[in-house]
Amino acid sequence: MLPDQRFIIHVDMDAFYASVEQRDRPELRGLPLIVGGLGPRGVVSTCSYEARRFGVHSAMPTAQARRLCPDGVYLRPDHARYEEVSERVFEVFHEVTPLVEGLSLDEAFLDVTGSLRLLGSIETIGRRIKDAIWERTQLHASVGMGPNKLLAKLASELSKPNGFHRIEAERAAQELAPLPVGRLWTVGKVTEQALHRLGIRTMGELAASDTARLASALGRQVAALQALARGEDDRRVEPAQAEQSIGAEHTYDVDITELALAEAWLLRHCERIAARARQRGLQGRTVTVKLREPPFVTHTRQAQLRAPSASAIDLYELARGLLNAWWKSQQRPRLRLLGVSLSGFAAERQQDLFDSSAERRVTDQVQDSINSRFGSGSLVRGGVLKTRQQD
Template sequence: MDDPGLYGATPMAIRKIVHVDMDAFYASVEQRDDASLRGRPVVVAWRGKRSVVCAASYEARKFGVRSAMAAVHAERLCPDAIFIPPDFSRYKAVSQAVQEIFRRHTDLIEPLSLDEAYLDVTKNRMGLATATLVARTIRQQIRGELNLTASAGVAPNKFLAKIASDWRKPDGLFVIQPHEVEEFLTPLPVGRIPGVGKVMEKRLEQIGVAKVGHLRRMGQGELQRLFGKYGMRLYELSRGIDHSRVIPDRPTKSISSEDTFESDIPLDAMEEIIRMLAEKVWNASRKQGRIARTVVLKLKTSDFNILTRSHTPAAPPSSAEELAEIALSLRERIEPASDQRFRLAGVGLNNFQDAERLASSLFD
């Protein structure tokens, strides 16, 4: 970020934030390490009706295959895809090598997962003149030393940097200067704002808000009245305001996956959905170097009441199937009315602990 001007509507010190996102990370590592896979559609996933896609190469994505998709659906979309079981220990080792490259430039690194991180390069160790040059150098080092590609976004804050990193994927770099923020945000669909999922997007469309520019016309009070505390967040993000800082070594508090159904369903019809969600959460949890102790089941009724049940077993779940069984057992602790239906289900893991510390406590 090379312009000393202000962004949004709030005068504050301009930070220089880079968001780096490895391109199709797991699949790219597999293609790098096995020349026979290069240029071919690779899907990183276990086969089976309950498995989900961990990653898909760009060759597979051309057929519509995406991360978190059911593996059986991916196979239907791309029958010639090569399925590779994930090797998370190898991916973690490569991720650590990427982190070493980041540390040459700044100590302010906030990893989001094995394949992406925020970097605050307002001051950088190598004395490079601009944040754009820092991002370009990092991408060159990743390519030259690890034979992998990464996309990067450069912006005055984390919110904008994350959007920017996705703008020219794969193997791209996109910069949003402070004076360009309003022009950049105005035409974007509101679904690009963090937290605006399909349900929220429909609610906004019902009040005539389809673009970020439409949202910016609404007053702070009106947004808070309609959406509570999140209304304030919408007000700020629509103006490019994000005060959140890059926090190094931020511990993972929870991992979860939710699904809002097209039509409300009874409790006893959720087994496959809960198993699918558990698989997604399990795969996401493997990216962490820590282990979760507590399993959470979340349900939202047709009249928007939220019910949660949790359980901390003597030993943490050791597989996606075990996680699913615990989540299904939590379903039995809910006693709905005979005609009660549900619009959303979610499975989560929390109460994370370091693996070494947990192992020690279990055998004391």
């Protein structure tokens, strides 16, 4: 191994949300399943491979997906459940290296250069990750391996679904040459169209083109684009920093015009983020409420708790005051989106036996225990139930 050689793995769960649903509901297996917002403003979060055959894809408006796949099964996402599965997946990553850069709940880069001596070749480590994810979640992951992030990600993409592929530096130019330029991570629609106008459609054509000719159309980014087209990428895997905030929000198909319903959603969000904070052993002091009026006018209101907390009721009481103050200031209050976040974290502190909030902590602990055993959302406070009419 050369002194500066790196070994990077990219892991991407296959159709993550849809796969979790099909795992937990066997009757959905083999069916075109679309997970996302179901109302007129809804967007597809992800879909099963059966649905992709109809042309459905993530980020597509749900209304368009229904036209393409009218007989599909449409479900709202259960983010709390997906987060639980994601935590088990990331546990696998951290068992092979501390250098994990999470891109989303279901995707990450891992630098395993320092793990080779202990765990074996990059293929051995990649297979270990893939097998462990299946054993713990019964879900398939696509694993790509390479000497840099670009090639590792392309390797996983090219081998999906349930993929396992390595692109070595010596073969990079050959494997990349026929791929469309739009597959490069810095090439958006505008740059892709500019390249097409120059007659450049593949990475091989981009790598072999005259730099001066390209510069007149693309400017300073030409050298970087051509390096990527050759498979060169010097980006490092950046391990996740300490969590800065935990939040939850929801966009409504029908604008909220009743304060009581807004308060119910606020409580639901506070329960969710407080549970996540407790799972991580964190307590926060800053509560932020996000309020969006139709069509896209967004307001934020922020306040400090008297002491760091991970109690849903502590968060809710402060957030409710912020919501009410905003609501009263509006002539015709309407909400398209409502969200809450907790920040200003400190490690969970030892509790005073005579602390007046002890009863709230016991309630939270009971709720955590039941939801852990029977699934997220099995036990909620009565004030949350009104929101389930909109699920």
